[in-house]
Amino acid sequence: MDWSPVWISLATSVTATAITLVVGLAAAVWRERHSGPALALLDGILLLPLVLPPTVVGFFLLLLFGRHGPLGKLLLRFDATVVFSWPATVIAATVVSFPLMYITARAALEQVEPGLLQAARTLGASEWRVFREIALPLAWPGVLAGTILSFARALGEFGATLMIAGNIPGRTETIPIAIYFAVEADDIQRALYWCAVDVVISLALLSGLYYWTRTQGFGRARRLAR
Amino acid sequence: MVLDVQIEKKLPDFELNVAFTASEAPFSILGPSGAGKTMLLRCISGLERPDQGRIALKDRVLFDSEQNIRIPARRRRIGMVFQNYALFPHRTVEENVAFGLHQLSSEERAARVKALIERTHLKELANRYPRELSGGEQQRTALARALAIDPEALLLDEPLSALDTHLRSQVEAHLQEVFSTYQRPTLLVTHNIEEAYRLGERLLVLSRGRMAAYGSKEGIFRHPPSREVGQLTGCKNFSRARMNADGTVEALDWGCRLRVDQAISKPPAYVGIRAHHIDFLEARTGDDAPENVFPCWLVRASETPFRETLYLRLRPHGEEGAYDLQAEVFKEKWERFRDVPCPWHVRLSPESLFLMPE
Secondary structure: OOOHHHHHHHHHHHHHHHHHHHHHHHHHHHHHHOOOHHHHHHHHHHHHHHHOOHHHHHHHHHHHHOOOOHHHHHHHHOOOOOOOOHHHHHHHHHHHHHHHHHHHHHHHHHHOOHHHHHHHHHOOOOHHHHHHHHHHHHHHHHHHHHHHHHHHHHHOOOHHHHHHHOOOOOOOOOHHHHHHHHHHOOOHHHHHHHHHHHHHHHHHHHHHHHHHHHOOOOOHHHHHHO | OOEEEEEEEEOOOOEEEEEEEEOOOEEEEEOOOOOOHHHHHHHHHOOOOOOEEEEEEOOEEEEEOOOOEEOOHHHOOEEEEOOOOOOOOOOOHHHHHHHHHOOOOHHHHHHHHHHHHHHOOOHHHOOOOHHHOOHHHHHHHHHHHHHHOOOOEEEEEOOOOOOOHHHHHHHHHHHHHHHHHHOOOEEEEEOOHHHHHHHOOEEEEEEOOEEEEEEEHHHHHHOOOOHHHHHHOOOOEEEEEEEOOOOOEEEOOOOEEEOOOOOOOOOOOEEEEOHHHOEEEOOOOOOOOOOOEEEEEEEEEEEOOOEEEEEEEOOOOOOOOOOOEEEEEEHHHHHHHOOOOOOEEEEOOOOOOEEEOO
């Protein structure tokens, strides 16, 4: 039994979620401080991968990163190709999971009372410290929820990945792709097996994180104890 | 140490336009809700940017529109106590107080926090989270946190308004204790007349962004410079006024002639008297009409726990419900004359009456 789809799926999802977390948070923070009609359009573009079929996203990525695409040409100068390689699975997973991170992080940051940030500023805190010590900890439950959603979306990514990364066993074959090709090859046993693995991973992840977030909270434990 | 403020800022409904100097003594800013009080504090602390003007603290220029100086809030070293306290909910009392002491070594920080927590009587609560504190405790934490940065000025936005009545006097006493040792410019914003008077030495009355009065609190309360300030400082009785040739004042709305002690340079437009300064004469002595004593008729009375508010007419008849004067008397006194048939006699004493040029 070849376990490589599990490792590829996990490596892809973890990497994509990490990128999404950092970039999504940064975009959300930046967007919170700037406004304007042009930025509303930008919001639309950033959220587009959420509503477009993954095949459309994959096709656009192919145009972008292909040999004749602008980013593909740029990479060729460094003798690198992305299409049909492991990084392509990460790119696909990142792009489709980004909107979930961006919306939830923005909503979570907007929930933080502006007065708290202002109080921190009057106490001499730099903008970075205001974010790291006040805004982020208070928005954390929401940011965490966004991270979970993004991870789940990355783990389940199929369409765009197939378009841009293909199905190369041991390199780009993630669990969903392994399932699809197992069914294609009439190997129902194998398909069932990967489905079971996927359910177990997802269930363990979601219930574990859900339990963990429920037990977080400032002064909650003590209040209950009193 | 002196705080010099001279700013203009356009707000949706009016323009904030103030110029004042606050020295070491506590300084009250009194005004109704929406007068621009909070905005004024936010401009001084650097959270809002005035359109024009200059703010200087001691020898530091914090804001100057002409020289394009705009020191950010974090470098102003101005302690601010927010109306809702703005305590960090994910940090304990101790951690809230320590927040502004980031740059100190951990020993120094611990020592400073400990001293502050003791000074503000928060020792037992040091490890509690804000949501586990009462309103008064939250207020003390917010004050300790603002004082921790050793601010060169302290701004308090409605420090007592979020508290229950029974807590106020306690917290007020604590504020007075802190003010007495702080000895730097302290600005206190409130819409409560009595708080403004008790906590501040000097007073600024703000009305729709404009300074309606500015000076010593005794002076402003004794002789409000305008009818508006009279109203904002709680005076209930006003009459249009005209100066007579013999130096007496004709109260046109009350229909009487008054002697007033206050000397005034401009001709008076209004004369006023505070409700609790109206004196009821229980027995009229002699037949000659004494100065500033007038017969009056009761229109209606309304009860407060310890005083009776009486609405009086200075003429035997008049429009239904209309009254000339609103007087306040202690219940004990009211009990003594309430059954005496009208007219009663009130004395508007010359030293209690004040004149307003506008």
